[in-house]
Amino acid sequence: MTTIDYYFAPQSPWTYLGHARLTEIARAAQAEVRVLPADFGQVFAASGGLPLPKRAPQRQAYRLQELARFRDHLQLPLTVQPRFFPVAADPSARLIVAVGLHDDMAAAMRLSGAVFAAVWAQERDIASPEVLAELLAECSLPAQRLDQSLDAAVQAVYDANTRSALDAGVFGAPSYCVDGEIFWGQDRLDFLARKLKASADASA
DSSP: OOEEEEEEOTTOHHHHHHHHHHHHHHHHHTOEEEEEEOOHHHHHHHHTOOOGGGSOHHHHHHHHHHHHHHHHHHTOOOOSSOTTOSOOOHHHHHHHHHHHHHSOHHHHHHHHHHHHHHHHTSOOOTTOHHHHHHHHHHTTOOTTHHHHTTSHHHHHHHHHHHHHHHHHTOOSSSEEEETTEEEESGGGHHHHHHHHHHHHHHHO
16 A cells, blocks of 8 residues: 655645545555654755745735635635634644554544634634644544643654654645655646546555
């Protein structure tokens, strides 16, 4: 079975815009998705990227245009300047890791989608423990995952995900990696689908 390494930051709008399509592509290709939230503050620092507030005004303005374009093209609900953004990513990232550890990757994918939509479609604060508890309940996941997200073992996996992203050459979110090849951005999902088809054809 082909594996997709899925690197993302929970507050990334581009990850939100691609998540449902990634889920469909992986299902159609019978590929396994490894859900790997990573600390993109560290990734940007290592790769020359800048956090959004430090980017040039022209780039910030164009980003808003692109978000609106893709929202309309994909027909997804998205507020381009949501109430709770920027937002601390670590609490939700660790919660996704905890669900991946204690449940499975399918559950982690489901929770990830709920976290992304909470920021961009529902304007909820994903740094809030109360909101994270609500999202667990909405995904029919155990409430104790929130406490478990503070465990050292969860932090260790989160740190390992970040190292893995850096080792793979990842520099932006979302990044989908298959057999050492990086597909950066939700607008590269068509290429990912072609890669998965080629891999399936080669093994047939």
